[in-house]
Amino acid sequence: MNWGIIGTGNMGTVIMNALIKSNAVDERNIYVNNRTFLKAYELKEDYPGIHVLQTVDAIADTCDVIFLCTKPKEIVSVAHRLNGQLNEKQLVVSITSSVSVDHLEQLLGCQTARMIPSITNRVLQGTTLLTFGSTITEEMKQMLTQTCKLFSSPLEINDQYVRVASDLVSCGPAFISYLLQSMIKAAQEETGIDEETATQLVETMMIGYGKLLDENLYDLNSLKEKVMVKGGITGEGMKALELCVPNGLNEVFKATHEKFYNEQNHADELVNQLTTKN
Ligand SMILES: NC(=O)C1=CN([C@@H]2O[C@H](COP(=O)(O)OP(=O)(O)OC[C@H]3O[C@@H](n4cnc5c(N)ncnc54)[C@H](OP(=O)(O)O)[C@@H]3O)[C@@H](O)[C@H]2O)C=CC1
Ligand SMILES: O=C(O)[C@@H]1CCC=N1
Known part of the structure; x- marks a missing residue:
């Protein structure tokens, strides 16, 4: 199984480290892409086996599971970019609270999930918060949950409490x-x-x-x-x-929730704009 990471900033790198360090995934099965190519390429110094791909389209062509590890607005635009390139066997995962599985489902014709990580996952500790889309198979759900278990304590969380x-x-x-x-x-x-x-x-x-x-x-x-x-x-x-x-x-x-509702509204608007243009 090939694992893709789009966005190798703080969290993309934490997730990559956690997958490799926990032996969940062999580094030769990890494919990364980043807007600034060199930043992703530098990860090969520590993990020479990983593949650095030039485009998100190449990630879509190669990977079974794809983590979207950019800022929320860019998660929506990257997901839109992947539209039409993914099939129902692939899984796309948002790692931010304000981009929900509903947003991903409106943009993509594949399985979806949200997995909110924590910097504590870097040392194979802490929690990952999981929410699953409506079309995810039981097998894929189990696979993602079991993988998260290797580097964290996964907890399925519904939208009502995802921010807190x-x-x-x-x-x-x-x-x-x-x-x-x-x-x-x-x-x-x-x-x-x-x-x-x-x-x-x-x-x-x-x-x-x-x-x-x-x-x-x-x-x-x-x-x-x-x-x-x-x-x-x-x-x-x-x-x-x-x-x-x-x-x-x-x-x-109060402050985090206010910011969250704003970001969520922006994501709603952006998804609506992108899906009504098509
Ligand atoms: N930081 C944390 O502890 C946590 C963060 N999150 C979520 O993780 C997400 C990322 O946060 P964080 O890692 O801190 O942010 P960073 O800014 O460190 O990383 C974002 C990365 O995305 C890359 N990027 C942006 N646009 C694109 C694109 N179109 N294609 C490919 N790569 C792109 C950026 O590239 P470039 O090098 O060009 O800037 C950058 O490396 C956020 O949505 C945040 O809410 C979730 C839980 C915890
Ligand atoms: O907003 C989010 O979903 C995450 C939690 C910590 C930083 N970003």
Whole structure:
């Protein structure tokens, strides 16, 4: 089976790495294409077996499964470009929340899915969020799910919760990084500790924190309770944290959803324009 990746930016490369590193796919069965050809070609330094194709049409001719890893607007235009070149045995996968399987089905006559990845898939961890189109075969669904299982914990998600789930799974690493950087900055401002030391302390704490969860020693709540000794110092810090954090986080989800609805409307309009022109 041949696997195609159109767009070898951050996420196209993460997906390619995850497929190869997890042994899900042999690198000789991976075909990539990127708008800036040289960027895709450079991937051969680490993965000499992959094939770099000049056009998306060549990807359509060669691949059984094709991941569209560009920005949302370009996902729609690339899918439109592939129209008429794919058959019902092939699968095209959107990796962004705002381009749905319905959008792909309006543009393409093949099987469709959406698989939202996370940068955590790079180390064969984290979740992938799956949604399947109406014409996907049971066999293809199983094949995609089993493949995702090799580098993540796949979860089938319906459209109602796809954005909030993406916020947690895919935006989460960026949000957590910001919160930790804010913690480092506040530590510096309040005490004068140098940035390098504070960063090192926070990073090693996070690695240990992940391992505690990974080994199922605690869940979020029991971990919090375990550290917060009754009448102790953590509890005092926690009281201050409880005053400043919760409401701010509601705004995060409001903001991502507003942007999502805008992007989704743009995708609707673009798909309508492209399909009524034909
Ligand atoms: N970043 C993340 O953590 C996550 C991102 N996503 C989704 O992944 C998608 C890609 O994001 P990301 O990888 O960060 O973005 P990048 O900008 O890093 O990558 C996009 C890539 O697409 C290429 N490209 C653009 N147009 C075309 C085209 N017509 N044909 C071929 N290649 C093209 C670009 O080429 P060029 O080199 O010329 O710019 C670029 O390499 C987005 O839709 C995003 O929503 C989903 C989950 C997580
Ligand atoms: O918008 C999306 O679907 C993804 C989630 C993180 C970045 N892009």
